[in-house]
Amino acid sequence: MLVRRVSNGMEGSAQREVFIPITCMHCEHETPCVSVCPQQAVEVDKATGIVMQMPQRCLGCRYCMTACPYHARYFNWWDPAWPAGMEKSLNPGVAVRMRGVVEKCNMCHARLHSAMAKAAAAGKREINLADYVPACVEACPTAAIRFGNLADQNDPVSHEARSPDAFRLLARLDTEPKVYYKSKEAWVKALAESKSGPGSEVKRSEVKHG
Amino acid sequence: MFPGVDGFRWTLGHILFLSLFFAVALTILVTVVSAVWRTVRDFRTNRAIELCWKSDFAQLPETERRCRHELAGRVMSRTCDNAFDCRQCSNYSQFAVQPARGIVHDLGINYSNDRFYHRGHTWVKPEEDGTLTIGPDELAERLIGSPDSIEMPEMGSEIEINGTAWQMTKNGKEIRVRAPIEGTVVGIGGPKEGWYLKLRPRLNPSDPVTLRHLLRGPEVHFWLSRELERLQLQLRPPNTAPSLADGGVLIDGLMDAMPEADWGTVLADTFLET
Amino acid sequence: MASTALADSRWIARGEERTSLPQFLLWLAPWAVVLALGVYAAGLCLYYGLNQTNMDNRFAFGLWIFLDLGVIALGAGAFFTGFLVYILKRAELQPILNTAVVVGFICYSGAVGILMIDVGQPLRAWFTFWHPNTHSMLTEVTFCISCYLLVLCLEYIPILLRNRQLRKLPSFLVFEHQLHKLVPVLAGVGTLLSFFHQGSLGGLYGVLRGRPFAFREGFFIWPSTFFLFILSAIASGPSFLMLVTATVEKVTGRRLVPQELFQRLGFISGVLLAIYIAAKSIDTLIWLNFTSPSMGFAPWQYYSYKPFGLPIVFAEIVLFGLLPAFLLTYRRTAKRRGLLLSAAALACAGILLNRFVLTVQTLALPTLAFDDFLHYTPSWQEVASFGGVLGYGVIVYSLSYRYLPLFAHAKEGGNTHVSGS
Numbered sequence: 006m007l008v009r010r011v012s013n014g015m016e017g018s019a020q021r022e023v024f025i026p027i028t029c030m031h032c033e034h035e036t037p038c039v040s041v042c043p044q045q046a047v048e049v050d051k052a053t054g055i056v057m058q059m060p061q062r063c064l065g066c067r068y069c070m071t072a073c074p075y076h077a078r079y080f081n082w083w084d085p086a087w088p089a090g091m092e093k094s095l096n097p098g099v100a101v102r103m104r105g106v107v108e109k110c111n112m113c114h115a116r117l118h119s120a121m122a123k124a125a126a127a128g129k130r131e132i133n134l135a136d137y138v139p140a141c142v143e144a145c146p147t148a149a150i151r152f153g154n155l156a157d158q159n160d161p162v163s164h165e166a167r168s169p170d171a172f173r174l175l176a177r178l179d180t181e182p183k184v185y186y187k188s189k190e191a192w193v194k195a196l197a198e199s200k201s202g203p204g205s206e207v208k209r210s211e212v213k214h215g
Numbered sequence: 216m217f218p219g220v221d222g223f224r225w226t227l228g229h230i231l232f233l234s235l236f237f238a239v240a241l242t243i244l245v246t247v248v249s250a251v252w253r254t255v256r257d258f259r260t261n262r263a264i265e266l267c268w269k270s271d272f273a274q275l276p277e278t279e280r281r282c283r284h285e286l287a288g289r290v291m292s293r294t295c296d297n298a299f300d301c302r303q304c305s306n307y308s309q310f311a312v313q314p315a316r317g318i319v320h321d322l323g324i325n326y327s328n329d330r331f332y333h334r335g336h337t338w339v340k341p342e343e344d345g346t347l348t349i350g351p352d353e354l355a356e357r358l359i360g361s362p363d364s365i366e367m368p369e370m371g372s373e374i375e376i377n378g379t380a381w382q383m384t385k386n387g388k389e390i391r392v393r394a395p396i397e398g399t400v401v402g403i404g405g406p407k408e409g410w411y412l413k414l415r416p417r418l419n420p421s422d423p424v425t426l427r428h429l430l431r432g433p434e435v436h437f438w439l440s441r442e443l444e445r446l447q448l449q450l451r452p453p454n455t456a457p458s459l460a461d462g463g464v465l466i467d468g469l470m471d472a473m474p475e476a477d478w479g480t481v482l483a484d485t486f487l488e489t
Numbered sequence: 490m491a492s493t494a495l496a497d498s499r500w501i502a503r504g505e506e507r508t509s510l511p512q513f514l515l516w517l518a519p520w521a522v523v524l525a526l527g528v529y530a531a532g533l534c535l536y537y538g539l540n541q542t543n544m545d546n547r548f549a550f551g552l553w554i555f556l557d558l559g560v561i562a563l564g565a566g567a568f569f570t571g572f573l574v575y576i577l578k579r580a581e582l583q584p585i586l587n588t589a590v591v592v593g594f595i596c597y598s599g600a601v602g603i604l605m606i607d608v609g610q611p612l613r614a615w616f617t618f619w620h621p622n623t624h625s626m627l628t629e630v631t632f633c634i635s636c637y638l639l640v641l642c643l644e645y646i647p648i649l650l651r652n653r654q655l656r657k658l659p660s661f662l663v664f665e666h667q668l669h670k671l672v673p674v675l676a677g678v679g680t681l682l683s684f685f686h687q688g689s690l691g692g693l694y695g696v697l698r699g700r701p702f703a704f705r706e707g708f709f710i711w712p713s714t715f716f717l718f719i720l721s722a723i724a725s726g727p728s729f730l731m732l733v734t735a736t737v738e739k740v741t742g743r744r745l746v747p748q749e750l751f752q753r754l755g756f757i758s759g760v761l762l763a764i765y766i767a768a769k770s771i772d773t774l775i776w777l778n779f780t781s782p783s784m785g786f787a788p789w790q791y792y793s794y795k796p797f798g799l800p801i802v803f804a805e806i807v808l809f810g811l812l813p814a815f816l817l818t819y820r821r822t823a824k825r826r827g828l829l830l831s832a833a834a835l836a837c838a839g840i841l842l843n844r845f846v847l848t849v850q851t852l853a854l855p856t857l858a859f860d861d862f863l864h865y866t867p868s869w870q871e872v873a874s875f876g877g878v879l880g881y882g883v884i885v886y887s888l889s890y891r892y893l894p895l896f897a898h899a900k901e902g903g904n905t906h907v908s909g910s
Contacts, residue, residue, distance in 0.1 A: 011859045025859070037699045043627040044616040064616055065539075065609020068627050070549035074699030074856040080549060080609065082540040104538045105609025174857060177785030178698055196858040198785045228623040236632055242678050243639060250668040254660065263663045270662055276504055480503065489503060489653060 006110060006141060007076070013192045023193055026150065028141070029077040029110040030174070030182030031056045037180060038069035038078065054155070054183060055112045063106035070107060074175050075182075078109045113139040134160075155183060172197040261375055268377035268393075272298040274489040278445070283334075286441060287434045288316030298377075299334055301428040315433040317440075323464035324353050324439055331429035332438070333395030335487045337380065339429055340410075341420045346401060349380065350410040351392065354442060358485065359385050360468025367403050367411070374398055374414060381411060385470050388478055393487055395429060445484065450476045500892050502653050506743065507891055516740075517887060520880040527877010530870040531606045539609060543868040548852050552867035553607045556875050558690055558844040560596040561634075562718070563837060566726030567593020567641065568683035571676035573757075581753060584746040587648050587895045588737075589730055594641045595885050599878035601638060606874060626692040633686030640679045644672060651894050684719060691718025694847045701786040703851040705776055713772045714847070720768060724761035725840040727754040728817075728833035735830050737890060745896040748826075755829050759817025762836055766810040773802070794862045797850050805846065809839025 006028045013021045031049075032038075036056055039047045046062035047069060049055075070078045084104040087095075095101065098115040102108045120136035134154060142152040153162025165171065166185040172194050173182050188194060257263045272280065282293040283301070289310045297304050330338040336355040340348045351359075362383040374380060380394035402413025418425040430438055443465070450473060466472055483489065495501060496510040507513070534541045544551040570589040573579040605611045617631045650656060650665035688711065694703040695712025705712040731754045738745050777788045792799045816822050816832035823829050853863045889895055 009859055027857075035698065037697065040622075040624045041627060041696070043622055043625045043631055044613075044620045045622040046616075046620075062613075062616055062620065063610070064613045066607075066627065067549035067609075068625075068693070070546065071852060072697050072699050076547055076857070076860075079546050080539070082545070083538055103610075107609075175699075175785065177783075178701070179784075180698065199790070199856055199858050199860075226623070232621070232623040232629075236636075239636055239678055239682060242674065243636065243643070246671050246674050246678075247643065247668075250664060250671055253667040254664045257663050257667070258660070263659050266666050267659050267662045270656070270666060274502070479498070483503065489656070 011196060021190070021192070023188070023190075024149075025186065025196070026141070027075055027077060027174075028184060029056060029112075030075050030180070030184045031112065033181035033183060034179060037072040037074065041068050041072045043068065053112075053117065055114065055117075056109075057111060057114065058107065058109055060100075060102040060106045060108055065105040065107065067107060074178055074180070078107050080107050081105060113137075116140070170194075175199065261373070264375040264378035269298045271487070271489050275487065276484070279484055279487065281441075282310075283430060283434060283438070284310040284313075286437045288437065289313040299428060302424055307427065315437065317433070317437045319433065319436055320440075322436065322439055322443060324357070324443070326352065326435045326439065328432060331395075331426050331431050332435050333393070333429055334438075335377075335393035335395065336442075336485055337392060337395045339395050339426065341426070342413075345415070345420060347396060347398060347414045347416050347420060348402075348410045349395060349412045349414060350404075354439060354465065355392075355485065357465045357467050358446075358469050358481070359383065359390065360471050361406065362390075365405065367405075368400050370400055370403060372400050374400060374412075386474065386478070388470075388482060390482055390486060391488065396426070442485070446481065449481050449484070500652065500654055502894055508741075513887070513891060517884055520883045520887075522880075523876045524880035524884060525877075526873045527875070527880060530873035531602075531877065533870055534606050534874070535611070539607075541868065541870045543866055543871070547863050548865045550848055550852060551865060552871045552875060553603050555845050555848045556878070557600045557603055557607075558848060559841045560600050560878070561687070561690060562722045562725055562840050562844060563729040564593045564596025564600075564726070565683060565687060565722035566730040567596075567644075568637075568676075568679045569723045569726045570730065571644070571672075572680040575673040575676040576680065581750065584750060584897055585730055585734060585754070587893075588734060590641065590644045590648060591886055591889045591895065592730065592733055594645045595882040597634065597638045597641055599881060601634065602881075603874060603878060626689045626696060629689040630686050630693065633682045633689065637679060637682040637686060640675050640682065643668070644675055644679070647672070648889070648893050648895070652892050683722075687719045687722040688715040691715045691847075694851060697851070698784075699856065700851050700854075701781050701784040701856075702791050702854050703847055704780065704784065705772065706780055713768075713775075717765065717769055717772060720761060720765035721840045721843060724758055724765050725837050727758040727761075728813075728836040730754060731758070731833045732830060732837065733886075735826075737886075741890070751826065751829055752823050755817040755823055755833060758833065758836055759814045759823075762810065762817065762839075763814040766806055766814060769810075770806060773806075791854055794854065797846075797853065801842070801846060801850075805839060805842055809835050809842055813839065 006026055009025045009027060011023055011025055013019075015021070031054060033049070033054060036047075036049055039049055039056065043066065044062050044064055046059045046064075048057055050057050065080065067080055070076075070080060081102055081104045085101050096115070098119070116139060117132075117137050120132040123136055124130070124132045139152055142150050151162045151165070153160040155163050155166060157163055165187060168187065170189055171185045171187045173185055174197055176182075177198060186193075186197075254263075257266060277294060280295050282290065282295045283299075284290045285293045301307050326332065327338070330340045332338050332352060336352045338350055338352050342348055362385050364384045366382040368374060368379075368381065374394045374397060376395070376397040377393050380392045383390045383392065396414065396416060397418070398414030398416040400412060401415050404410045404412065416425065420426070446465075450469070470478060495507060501507055508516075530541075542551060542553075567589045570582055570586055574582050574586055605614065608614065617628055618635075621628045621632070647665045647669045650661045656662045656665070691714035692712055694700070695705040695707060695714035697703050703714075705714050707713045707715060731751055734746060735751070781788050781791075791797070792802070813832040813835035816828060817836065822832075849865070853865065855862055
């Protein structure tokens, strides 16, 4: 996940800033990265809508990275390495990807699996949504990131996504992303479409996060 | 790729793509296998030597590919386009009716009127019992002198025309003598016997077409005359102009007498090698 | 120097003039150094990983991809010459056919070599064949380029087997003869494969809905860049062959082909270039006025970043497009060799510029509203690897020129190879 820090370009007391976390948008329609992968290492899971990546099959050609308009994919340029002893703190439920492959947000698939296992153990077919919370949602101290079932009309998060203040990035590209942003500020809503060029009011900078 | 690999579903795209790919792959495979199989077949049917000769012939310098009828003065200038295969040449009859023309003078090299000569410097003599005797002509013998070693074919083996009759080495150079005619080896001779091989010919020796490609009579004279001119040019010391020799006989054992000459080229042109 | 006086004269065809062996080795030496440096750089990338390059998560494709596309476009002369000679029976192009095959072989083997370093996991390259994604242009490229490289090897083998010593083995000579007879089939297959992979290389960028700078509408599943790449490749192929042959003539100091051949190649290249520029202009207008705005990207914003301003469009279409097309086809100018070769160089430069624009510029331009315009400079390992391909190419071609009959002698008929009955 990359958290972008964007300013409205004004000076003094008129200056405003927002933090925009960019993750994989899990595009639904003509997913750019799925159609271009030569090995079919990416696919859209019909049941959950999650765009899944198989690092074991990835060749590392990075074609999907050029295809993604949201720059949500990351290539492992280096071998993974930790200071001595720190590898013991790794999550045993999540595989470490090797050098030379592309990876991206998979909606904490490991957590989905444990929620599914828990439901199966209780003999249920559907998971309890409270059991499946992605790490970024759990970590955010201000609950700025919320997670829910878009297909469920009664889901509160799904309801929020349909509010008039909600927007998606680069919606005109017609990729049907599943990540919605919500803001009352007009200048933030204007960030949805690419209208930038040198000299435009929006200043850009970024804060990289792991 | 195949049904059974997880998540595979047949779509029209798969069918089109894979059928095109396999069609292309099959075409390439068939092409290579075809070429290999035809090669094997050529060796089995003894066509290989004929193909090699035709290919080698095309590599010879133009001066070595002069038509025999040009040598004999029947036509002004003509390059052979048929690898010296007068048996199959469509123009042969129109030239052959004309007499050979040219100045006859003493060459200092002996040749015989009862023998037929191959452009690779061997002679063929039909014997009464229907066999053919073969040996190197005098120009070849004088060039080489006494060879260091001779490798003869085995009794009963098949010789192909323009293939290998026998091989010799001299002063580190390997010489392959081309066979003037095809047949089975029924006798092996050597330098002392005056002949090298006796062949039972595959074709009927009384048929005039059988020996048609070989030079005879005055043709031999004009051909040898040109060959001697070539040798004069090729064997002269470097940086000297060609000189007109009058009289004088080709000495025996030229390879020993002039070791510094460019024998690679001389032997290649004489024995029709590339 | 006559071939008889050379140290390796056994390997050189009789009657051929070649430079002395020490001088030849001296010529090869700097290219061998460049190749060695390239191999070392490639080794570093394979051992340490792609962090040796200056590519990053925003600039996922860099110098190597640009060069891959470039050399494959320039190497199109191989299949196109084969198509013209064997399928369309244009015998006047025969003298350049062997050179075209060798150049094609060098270009494609070099491109595949670079691709093997460019991917993060080269040992997984066979996955594309086992799990092909028929929707992806890259699958198509992989399949077609692999097959075509095989075809080029098969076309190169007869030339190799005509070496003076190799042909002495009867099995080699007969096999060469039989393979040579089947070369028209290979030329046809090569044409089909090349049509698809040259196009798919263009399709790689035309399908990118996430990059409106590159995205194009087209015909059925193929974006317009599919057809534009084919046109530009066959336009630049003959020009590149002209430049290679002219360079070889300059270096060896001999006239190797009939001089009218240059004009002929130039004319073909010029006509195709003109058609390409016409198609490209129409395509650009459609893209500027319809395709791009419908995706929410105003065209002016692409060209507002220095140094990728409107001059690039002008350069591509006029300076490296219309100008060489005119010079190559207009008879009066085409008679002058220097002008003809300059026009050929401009044509090749134009095609390289086009590849650059689609690979590098596409990635440099921002998509999200708060994206930066990116800068990218290749690292020395990337440059050295490419240099290695260049050194490899010069060495392979030099060896082929010295030991193989690349150019037919001025014998009767011009072609020394006699295909038997």
